[in-house]
Amino acid sequence: MAGKIKRLLALGAVVLTTAALAWAGSEDQPKAGGAPKPVITKATKGEHCVEPNDFMRRNHMKVLLHHRDETVLEGIRTKKYSLKECINCHASEKTGSVAASKDDFCVSCHSYAAVKIDCFDCHSTKPQGSMAMHPLNAETAHYAHKLAAQANSKVSAEEMAGVAQ
Amino acid sequence: MSDMKSMSDKTPSSPERRHFINAATVAAGVTLVPGVMLIEVAHGRPEDQAASSAVRWGMLVDATKCATGCDECVSACSTENGWTPVAESQHKKQAPQWIRKLELQDPLTQLETNLPMMCQHCAEPPCVDVCPTGASFKRADGIVLVNRHTCIGCRYCMMACPYKARSLVHEPLNDTQKPDVPRGVGCVEACTFCVQKVDRGDGTTACVEACTAAGHNALVFGDMNDPESEISKRLRELPTKQVRADLNLNLGVRYHGI
Numbered sequence: 001m002a003g004k005i006k007r008l009l010a011l012g013a014v015v016l017t018t019a020a021l022a023w024a025g026s027e028d029q030p031k032a033g034g035a036p037k038p039v040i041t042k043a044t045k046g047e048h049c050v051e052p053n054d055f056m057r058r059n060h061m062k063v064l065l066h067h068r069d070e071t072v073l074e075g076i077r078t079k080k081y082s083l084k085e086c087i088n089c090h091a092s093e094k095t096g097s098v099a100a101s102k103d104d105f106c107v108s109c110h111s112y113a114a115v116k117i118d119c120f121d122c123h124s125t126k127p128q129g130s131m132a133m134h135p136l137n138a139e140t141a142h143y144a145h146k147l148a149a150q151a152n153s154k155v156s157a158e159e160m161a162g163v164a165q
Numbered sequence: 166m167s168d169m170k171s172m173s174d175k176t177p178s179s180p181e182r183r184h185f186i187n188a189a190t191v192a193a194g195v196t197l198v199p200g201v202m203l204i205e206v207a208h209g210r211p212e213d214q215a216a217s218s219a220v221r222w223g224m225l226v227d228a229t230k231c232a233t234g235c236d237e238c239v240s241a242c243s244t245e246n247g248w249t250p251v252a253e254s255q256h257k258k259q260a261p262q263w264i265r266k267l268e269l270q271d272p273l274t275q276l277e278t279n280l281p282m283m284c285q286h287c288a289e290p291p292c293v294d295v296c297p298t299g300a301s302f303k304r305a306d307g308i309v310l311v312n313r314h315t316c317i318g319c320r321y322c323m324m325a326c327p328y329k330a331r332s333l334v335h336e337p338l339n340d341t342q343k344p345d346v347p348r349g350v351g352c353v354e355a356c357t358f359c360v361q362k363v364d365r366g367d368g369t370t371a372c373v374e375a376c377t378a379a380g381h382n383a384l385v386f387g388d389m390n391d392p393e394s395e396i397s398k399r400l401r402e403l404p405t406k407q408v409r410a411d412l413n414l415n416l417g418v419r420y421h422g423i
């Protein structure tokens with residue numbers, strides 16, 4: 001299962017090939033025919049994604065939507081197509097997150113394609129068991145969320161939509 | 166009296182209910198020892214299997230054991246589910262309170278009673294009745310939840326709930342959420358009976374674990390449909406009440422000693 005998820009990561013790298021003229025990124029950003037392309041970092045875990053990259057690039061939102069309703073309404077918690085599993089594999093090594101900096105997996109393509117997502121208004125962008133989630137002892141456990149807040153570098157809604165760039 | 170009667174119809178010990186459970190477990194499958202099988206139905210639901218109405222999760226609060234000044238259950242909930250404790254909140258009146266500790270005193274006798282109050286997981290939840298979008302819903306296993314994907318933050322459910330169990334997230338949470346517990350600005354939320362733990366098969370909640378670990382043993386969580394579960398046994402032995410039983414909501418949380 002974990003192997004499959006890796007493929008998802010690679011998938012994220014490819015986006016619509018249409019021009020994203022306004023998108024100007026850092027120096028090390030890949031370019032195709034002069035046009036900047038989103039940075040697609042390789043997944044930190046797994047061999048390949050749960051579906052072929054091409055499929056996931058075009059359809060990840062559909063499978064996520066379907067899975068989300070099954071999980072919330074019925075309590076079905078399979079790993080395939082679970083957003084949590086995407087995050088487990090795709091959180092970047094640098095930030096430990098899929099959406100903390102503009103090169104992180106989800107944000108990178110979404111700013112390139114100028115598609116604003118609000119998944120991370122509610123969902124954690126970090127995998128389970130990452131440093132921010134480390135359970136503290138009973139006395140200080142309620143400070144965990146403060147530590148997590150400090151460890152965050154935020155990405156604004158504008159950045160996520162790509163308009164700030 | 167008629168109240169009593171209708172309640173007892175719904176208690177897990179009723180022969181009819183037991184009969185139904187047995188039928189359900191047989192339908193579910195396989196086992197050699199009936200007791201083992203019941204436990205599997207209640208706690209070992211495979212991750213690809215939907216929550217089932219053969220189970221009804223419930224909690225028993227023994228107010229005679231709930232200790233004065235103790236808030237272990239409240240801080241455990243805050244830790245498990247990632248909400249900011251009221252004491253640390255900048256806007257205390259708006260602070261989320263999935264579970265809160267009440268200290269009551271009878272003005273005539275001075276008798277003090279301690280108890281935690283939270284979403285009662287009503288079988289007939291008013292919060293679900295009033296929700297204009299269907300975001301407030303009851304899962305098959307009796308857990309009442311808010312689907313944050315469809316909640317528009319209108320707060321009708323907060324008005325409708327007789328137990329003041331729900332709160333609205335007023336501020337962006339800036340990625341401080343737990344991976345298992347998505348929650349966010351503009352949505353209403355309440356106790357989920359630790360649905361993430363229940364689905365994982367823990368068969369208990371963070372508050373119950375904390376209360377037990379602190380040695381108070383005032384909380385019991387379990388399947389009220391399973392006559393062999395600890396909670397069903399305790400409910401058979403102890404006199405319990407539903408808060409505002411007059412509303413006839415058939416609550417998932419029962420109190421002893423109030």
Ligand code: SF4
Nearest residue numbers: 284285287290292326
């Ligand atoms: S206690 Fe309130 S929030 Fe919980 S199910 Fe009943 S009405 Fe809804």
Ligand code: SF4
Nearest residue numbers: 296316317319320322
């Ligand atoms: S606040 Fe959300 S869950 Fe409550 S009634 Fe409105 S839409 Fe429904």
